[in-house]
Amino acid sequence: MPGFSLKGYSVLEASNYSAIEAMRDGRKIEIRALKPEDQAGLIAAVRRSSAQSLYRRFFGLKRNFSDQEIAYFLNVDFVNHVALVAVIEADGKPVIAGGGRYVVHEPGKAEIAFAVVDEYQGQGIGRALMRHLTAIAREAGLQEFTAEVLPDNTSMLKVFEKSGLRLHIQREPQVFHVALQL
Ligand SMILES: CC(C)(COP(=O)(O)OP(=O)(O)OC[C@H]1O[C@@H](n2cnc3c(N)ncnc32)[C@H](O)[C@@H]1OP(=O)(O)O)[C@@H](O)C(=O)NCCC(=O)NCCS
Numbered sequence: 001m002p003g004f005s006l007k008g009y010s011v012l013e014a015s016n017y018s019a020i021e022a023m024r025d026g027r028k029i030e031i032r033a034l035k036p037e038d039q040a041g042l043i044a045a046v047r048r049s050s051a052q053s054l055y056r057r058f059f060g061l062k063r064n065f066s067d068q069e070i071a072y073f074l075n076v077d078f079v080n081h082v083a084l085v086a087v088i089e090a091d092g093k094p095v096i097a098g099g100g101r102y103v104v105h106e107p108g109k110a111e112i113a114f115a116v117v118d119e120y121q122g123q124g125i126g127r128a129l130m131r132h133l134t135a136i137a138r139e140a141g142l143q144e145f146t147a148e149v150l151p152d153n154t155s156m157l158k159v160f161e162k163s164g165l166r167l168h169i170q171r172e173p174q175v176f177h178v179a180l181q182l
Contacts, residue, residue, distance in 0.1 A: 014078040014136050023123040027088065031132050034083035034099065036074055041085075041096040043070075050118045056153050057115040080104040082136055086116070086125045100129035108143040112180075114156065126159045134163065138182050147178040 018032040034042075046054070046063060054062055065073070076083045083101035087094045098116030105111050112133060116125045137145065149156050151171070157178075160167055166181040 014082060014140075017084065017132070017136065019132060021086075021124070021128045023088075023120075023125065025123060027123075029097065029125060029128070030087045030094075031084055031128055032087060033078065034074070034076055034085050034101075038085060038096065039070060039074055041094075042073065042099070045096045045098070045115075045117050048117050048119070049115065053115065053118055053121075056150055056156070057113065059148070059150070076101070079140070082110075082133065082140075084129055084132055084136075086120075086129060088120065098125045098129065100126075100133050102133055102137060102142075102145060104142070105146070108141075110137060110142055110145055112145045112147050114159070121155065126155065127162060130159050130163050134165065134182065142182055144182060145178075145180040147180075149176045149178055150174075151176055 015033050018030060021029050021031055023029050043065075046065075049057075051061055073083070075081075081101065081103050083099060085099040086097045088097045089095070096117075097120040098114065100112065100114040102110035102112040112130075114126055114129055116129075134145075145165070147156075147160065149160075151173070157169075157176070160178055160180060163180060168179045170177040170179075
């Protein structure tokens with residue numbers, strides 16, 4: 001079955017995306033496309049996340065999701081909604097340690113967001129997800145990532161600053177509006 005082609009890039013490829021990265025402690029991690037069968041793994045990742053991490057990701061204390069919200073997070077089309085997960089092996093089983101996604105909100109522009117489970121934060125997973133989402137977005141011909149970040153979210157801002165992309169931050173007291181040129 002041929003993939004839908006957008007500027008020479010096959011969506012079938014994005015939906016089969018897989019790359020191996022090393023975490024800072026040397027452990028291997030797979031960065032791969034989110035799959036419909038990841039529902040249980042995603043819910044488990046949310047359960048293992050702290051209140052602060054969930055607040056920073058969802059701008060509110062969100063631990064339970066409706067069926068509709070779960071369907072939204074899982075039904076990615078890899079064109080207007082691209083989602084990657086970072087999978088680590090723990091006790092011989094694959095475990096979702098984090099994820100990143102972008103959603104196109106106007107032609108050429110996509111909002112990007114990440115969540116890494118607390119015990120795996122600071123290991124370079126956020127930066128790796130950013131790198132791979134950037135590669136996919138560039139191949140798809142997108143021009144800009146946008147993000148809403150809470151002002152005290154130093155690690156997210158650091159991931160953006162170190163992405164190598166041209167960065168503009170509009171600072172408001174409650175939220176920073178970030179724009180990154182792809
Ligand atoms: C933001 C987040 C995605 C970053 O992912 P991560 O895997 O922890 O990030 P990385 O390990 O790639 O590290 C990014 C940088 O932030 C730094 N960092 C991590 N925690 C930090 C902190 N509390 N203060 C300052 N810097 C910090 C890291 O040292 C690293 O910088 P370095 O490369 O100079 O060492 C992750 O922390 C997270 O999921 N947070 C909760 C949810 C969230 O905030 N989502 C963002 C919504 S837009």
